[in-house]
Amino acid sequence: MSAERLLNSGTLLAMSHRYSIRLSRKIFLILFSLGLIVSLTAYVVIKRNRVxxxxxxxxxxxxxxxxxxxxxxxxxxxxxxxxxxxxxxxxxxxxxxxxxxxxxxxxxxxxxxxxxxxxxxxxxxxxxxxxxxxxxxxxxxxxxxxxxxxxxxxxxxxxxxxxxxxxxxxxxxxxxxxxxxxxxxxxxxxxxxxxxxxxxxxxxxxxxxxxxxxxxxxxxxxxxxxxxxxxxxxxxxxxxxxxxxxxxxxxxxxxxxxxxxxxxxxxxxxxxxxxxxxxxxxxxxxxxxxxxxxxxxxxxxxxxxxxxxxxxxxxxxxxxxxxxxDREKPSFLQENADWLGLLLSVALMIGSWALQLKSQLEKKQKNQGDNYNQEILVLMKHIECCKDLARLEQIRHQLFSTFESVVNALDYDQITPESFQSFTFTWEAAIAAFRDRRSTLMAKPTPISKSTQVK
The missing domain is CATH 3.40.190.10 (Periplasmic binding protein-like II)
Incomplete structure (x- = not known):
C-alpha cells in the first residue's frame, strides 16, 4: 500500500492513536505503582500498630x-x-x-x-x-x-x-x-x-x-x-x-x-x-x-x-x-562482604554500561527523528519556492516517501514515540503548505504562446 493511500485511510491518525495508547499505558503504570506503594505503606503502618x-x-x-x-x-x-x-x-x-x-x-x-x-x-x-x-x-x-x-x-x-x-x-x-x-x-x-x-x-x-x-x-x-x-x-x-x-x-x-x-x-x-x-x-x-x-x-x-x-x-x-x-553472629552480608563487594562492583559496571548504551540509543533515536524533521523543513522551503505544478507533485511524493520511512522507523524502534509525535506536527504543516501552494499555482492563468494567438 502506497504512502498516500496509507494517509487517506487514516494511518496518521492510527499512528497518533498508537502513541496515545503508549502514553496511557505509562500513565496507568505510574498510577498503579503509586497505588501499590500507598497500599503497602498502609499495610505496614497497620501491621506495626497492631496489638x-x-x-x-x-x-x-x-x-x-x-x-x-x-x-x-x-x-x-x-x-x-x-x-x-x-x-x-x-x-x-x-x-x-x-x-x-x-x-x-x-x-x-x-x-x-x-x-x-x-x-x-x-x-x-x-x-x-x-x-x-x-x-x-x-x-x-x-x-x-x-x-x-x-x-x-x-x-x-x-x-x-x-x-x-x-x-x-x-x-x-x-x-x-x-x-x-x-x-x-x-x-x-x-x-x-x-x-x-x-x-x-x-x-x-x-x-x-x-x-x-x-x-x-x-x-x-x-x-x-x-x-x-x-x-x-x-x-x-x-x-x-x-x-x-x-x-x-x-x-x-x-x-x-x-x-x-x-x-x-x-x-x-x-x-x-x-x-x-x-x-x-x-x-x-x-x-x-x-x-x-x-x-x-x-x-x-x-x-x-x-x-x-x-x-x-x-x-x-x-x-x-x-x-x-544468633544476633551477634556475623550476618550473611558480613561473612561474604568481599564477594558481595566484587559482585556489586561488577553489577554497577554493567549497569553503567547499560545506561550508556541506553543513552546512546536514545540519542541516536532523537537524532534520527530530528533528521526526518529537517527533511520536511527543507521540503517546505521547496514548496514555498515552487512555481511549477509538476515540480510540486514531485515534492508531494517526497513528503509521502519520508512519512513512510518514519512509520517504518517507529515500528523498528529507530525513533521514539515522542519523536514521531513531533514529526507528525511538522509533516502536517508541510501538507498544509503543499495544499496552499497547489491552490495558488492552479489559480494562476496559463500563459498563451504567440504561435497559438489568432491572427
Whole structure:
C-alpha cells in the first residue's frame, strides 16, 4: 500500500492513536505503582500498630510455671504493649502440649521429659525442675523402693509430674498395683499429708518450692533421695543427675541435712511453629534482657538459658528465638562482604554500561527523528519556492516517501514515540503548505504562446 493511500485511510491518525495508547499505558503504570506503594505503606503502618494477643498454657496456679508465665506476661506488656499474653491455668505439661498442638494456645510451658508434638518449637530453657519425694517422718521410707505398699499423693493422672513418677517407679521395679496412688490437686494432696492420710508426696518442682517448704517445716515431712539419675538418663536423655542443696528448706537445723541426690529435668518454654517469628524474637529478647524484672517475682528466672541438644529433646528451636540467639553472629552480608563487594562492583559496571548504551540509543533515536524533521523543513522551503505544478507533485511524493520511512522507523524502534509525535506536527504543516501552494499555482492563468494567438 502506497504512502498516500496509507494517509487517506487514516494511518496518521492510527499512528497518533498508537502513541496515545503508549502514553496511557505509562500513565496507568505510574498510577498503579503509586497505588501499590500507598497500599503497602498502609499495610505496614497497620501491621506495626497492631496489638498481638497470645495465650500461654501455664499449668496449676500453685506451680512455678504459672507464676513465671504471669511475670513474663507482665514484663512483656511493660516493654512492648503491642504484645499481650493471657495466662491459662491447666492441669500440667501434657495438657499444655496438647493445647499447643491444637492451636488453642500459642505458648506453653512443659517438662522437657514429656514428649512434645510436631508443631511445638523450643523458645528457651526456664529453670530446673527436680523430682522431690517428701515422706512422713515415721513412714519407714528411706528410698524409692520403700514406697511399695504405701499411700502416695500424686499429681492428677495425665499430668507431666504423674508420668515422671511412673517412670521413676518403673525404674525401681514398682508397678501401679504395688502402691496406692492418690492423684488429686496439689492443695488436696497437701491436706491429706497433714492429716496423715498418705505416707508420701511426689512433686516435680524447683528447689525451695513453697508447698514442699510447708510440708518439711510445719508438717513433719522428710525429704528422701532419688538416686540412679545417670541410669535413668540412658532411657530418658532429658533427665539429669542433680541434688537439692543442703539447707534449701531450712538453715538451722539444715533441711535437707546434706546435699540430697535427685533427678532434674528442665522446664522449657514452647511456641507453636506458626507463631510469627518476629513476635517470638521480641518475647525472647525481653525474656533475657529484662530477666531482672521477672526474677523480682520468681527467683527461679535466674536459671533462664538458651536451649541446646543437652536438653534431651529433638524438637527444633523456634526461628524467632534462633534469630535472637544468633544476633551477634556475623550476618550473611558480613561473612561474604568481599564477594558481595566484587559482585556489586561488577553489577554497577554493567549497569553503567547499560545506561550508556541506553543513552546512546536514545540519542541516536532523537537524532534520527530530528533528521526526518529537517527533511520536511527543507521540503517546505521547496514548496514555498515552487512555481511549477509538476515540480510540486514531485515534492508531494517526497513528503509521502519520508512519512513512510518514519512509520517504518517507529515500528523498528529507530525513533521514539515522542519523536514521531513531533514529526507528525511538522509533516502536517508541510501538507498544509503543499495544499496552499497547489491552490495558488492552479489559480494562476496559463500563459498563451504567440504561435497559438489568432491572427
Amino acid at each position: 498481638h494477643h497470645l495465650t500461654i498454657a501455664a499449668g496449676s496456679k500453685q506451680g512455678e510455671s504459672y507464676l513465671f508465665s504471669q511475670a513474663m506476661a507482665q514484663v512483656v506488656a511493660k516493654y512492648n504493649p503491642k504484645i499481650q499474653i493471657k495466662v491459662l491455668e491447666t492441669k500440667g505439661s501434657k495438657e499444655n502440649i496438647r493445647l499447643l498442638e491444637e492451636k488453642k494456645v500459642q505458648l506453653a510451658t512443659a517438662q522437657a521429659d514429656i514428649p512434645a508434638l510436631p508443631s511445638a518449637r523450643i523458645v528457651s530453657k526456664l529453670f530446673p525442675d527436680m523430682f522431690q519425694l517428701v515422706v512422713q517422718a515415721n513412714s519407714g521410707i528411706n528410698q524409692v523402693s520403700d514406697l511399695k505398699g504405701k499411700r502416695i499423693g500424686l499429681p492428677p493422672e495425665g499430668d507431666g509430674q504423674y508420668l515422671s513418677f511412673l517412670f521413676v517407679a518403673e525404674h525401681y521395679g514398682l508397678e501401679k498395683t504395688d502402691f496406692l496412688g492418690l492423684a488429686v490437686s496439689e492443695k488436696e494432696t497437701d491436706e491429706a499429708f497433714r492429716q496423715n492420710k498418705i505416707d508420701a508426696v511426689f512433686r516435680v518442682r524447683p528447689p525451695g518450692n513453697k508447698s514442699i517448704l510447708d510440708l518439711v517445716q510445719n508438717r513433719g515431712g522428710r525429704l528422701v533421695p532419688i538416686e540412679q539419675a545417670e541410669a535413668m538418663n540412658i532411657k530418658q536423655p532429658a533427665l539429669d543427675a542433680d541434688f537439692i542443696p543442703k539447707g534449701t528448706y531450712q538453715g538451722a537445723p539444715a533441711i535437707p541435712p546434706t546435699d540430697l541426690p535427685t533427678v532434674a529435668v528442665p522446664r522449657i518454654l514452647l511456641a507453636h511453629q506458626k507463631v510469627d517469628y518476629k513476635l517470638i524474637q521480641e518475647i525472647t529478647s525481653i525474656l533475657y534482657e529484662r530477666r531482672r524484672d521477672i526474677e523480682a517475682v520468681l527467683p527461679e528466672a535466674s536459671y533462664i538459658s538458651p536451649p541446646s541438644v543437652l536438653v534431651g529433646t529433638i524438637l527444633p528451636i523456634h526461628p524467632g528465638a534462633q534469630a535472637y540467639y
